[in-house]
Amino acid sequence: MEVETEQGETGKSVMCVLTDLEGTTLGGTMYLPQNVGPIQLQQIVNTLLKNEEKLPYAFYISNQELLVPLGNYLEKNKVSMEKTLSIVYQPQAVFRIRPVNRCSATIAGHTEAVLSVAFSPDGRQLASGSGDTTVRLWDLNTQTPMFTCTGHKNWVLCIAWSPDGKHLVSGSKSGELQCWDPQTGKPAGNPLTGHKKWITGISWEPVHLNAPCRRFVSASKDGDARIWDISLKKCVICLSGHTLAVTCVKWGGDGVIYTGSQDCTIKVWETSQGKLIRELKGHGHWVNSLALSTEYVLRTGAFDHTGKQYSSPEEMKKVALERYNKMKGNAPERLVSGSDDFTMFLWEPAVSKHHKVRMTGHQQLVNHVYFSPDGQWVASASFDKSVKLWNGTTGEFVAAFRGHVGPVYQISWSADSRLLLSGSKDSTLKVWDIRTKKLKQDLPGHADEVFAVDWSPDGEKVASGGKDRVLKLWMG
Secondary structure, three states, X not given: OOOOOOOEOOEOOEEEEEEOOOOOEEEEEEEEOOOOOHHHHHHHHHHHOOOOOOOOEEEEEOOEEOOOOHHHHHHHOOOOOOOOEEEEEEEOOOOOOOOOOEEEEEEOOOOOOEEEEEEOOOOXXXXXXXXOOOEEEEEOOOOEEEEEEOOOOOOEEEEEEOOOOOOEEEEEOOOOEEEEEOOOOEEOOOOEOOOOOOEEEEEEOOOOOOOOOOEEEEEEOOOOEEEEEOOOOEEEEEEOOOOOOEEEEEEOOOOOEEEEEOOOOEEEEOOOOOOEEEEXXXXXXXXXXXXXXXXXXXXXXXXXXXXXXXXXXXXXHHHHHHHHHHHHOOOOOOEEEEEOOOOEEEEOOXXXXXXXXXEOOOOOOXXXXXXXXXXXXXXXXXXXXXXXXXXXXXXXXXXXEOOOOOOEEXXXXXXXXXXXXXXXXXXXXXXXXXXXXXXXXXXXXXXXXXXXXXXXXXXXXXXXXXXXOOEEEEEO
């Protein structure tokens, strides 16, 4: 489609090409007036894509968001009118999440540090794991403790909800796992034993691959990852091959499992027999954290910001698959790894065993990496006290968020990908605005280090926990 313009008062028209994130062109070369800005470009994209409902889009030229008319942009950035201007359009969330700005509840209950917090996939329940050996479930309506889940004999290091919301699994410092019924707070069966050292991570099989949820994978300091089946109540496959501790694990949307290890490698496993498919090498030190571009839809399954509930596993599986396919598009699932070597790598493991990009800039170890829900951004938290933002497709550096005065332990995204939350050793939480690249909200209140943060999938609330033993809820 050619969009012709008269050579009028606006002067010479700008030769443009619109492309999506993957570089696919939309509608060929266009000649647009210099007074065309984001609003007119939105109309053009909606028309070309034949969207029945008009969707919001943001536009980027050379990784910078276009917020002014094309003529102003060319003048300010001294770009030649002779060149074809490549404009990348990116769909934005149709809903908006309000930034959290106040602590709505400080709930005592745990008698030792809170080490993990996690909202259920529908955002209606909250769980926490603590050094006091308990898991607690909290009532978000009354903002009070609901159940105390007892049974572990050592610190509860990690917790994970099944994406259908029916189960919660916790892993302890002594290496055992326990499945809980979130409706009653009671254990669902005996502890699952097999690991010889502490549990470092838990990830469930996506609900679009299997409903109801039955299988999850655990990673351990003992060098193994294990796949468990909760209906058989046992370990069905042991993934052995790492020579040192497995530090993180993700069950990907295509059905493979990714494990990161202190042996500097990431291994990719198929899940019917536990065969090693691929090894991703490149890091010069421990791999600490893994993130998947599809993580948000894998975590939430069929649940979205509308709060719709489902009557059957089949319906849930169907909706979850639609959401996964829509989010993934035609591109392969992307993986980012963060390491003690201060660097990160962007991989497309289904395509190649070689990394796509090496992402450098942190001055200390990278503690946590996390893709935004729309896959457009990657955020990284580091002991260098900064949070960094990267392009989720190309791996290019975008911005550094500075403000914390201690190591940043954990980060979490708002459901609309517009805001990023960080928790630090400096006892504060901070909310960062992705559009302005600036601090949106400073949230002091904890009396000591903040180890764990989570933003509910429905966007309504934030939870945090740490050394001061209290759980805090924050609202907009």
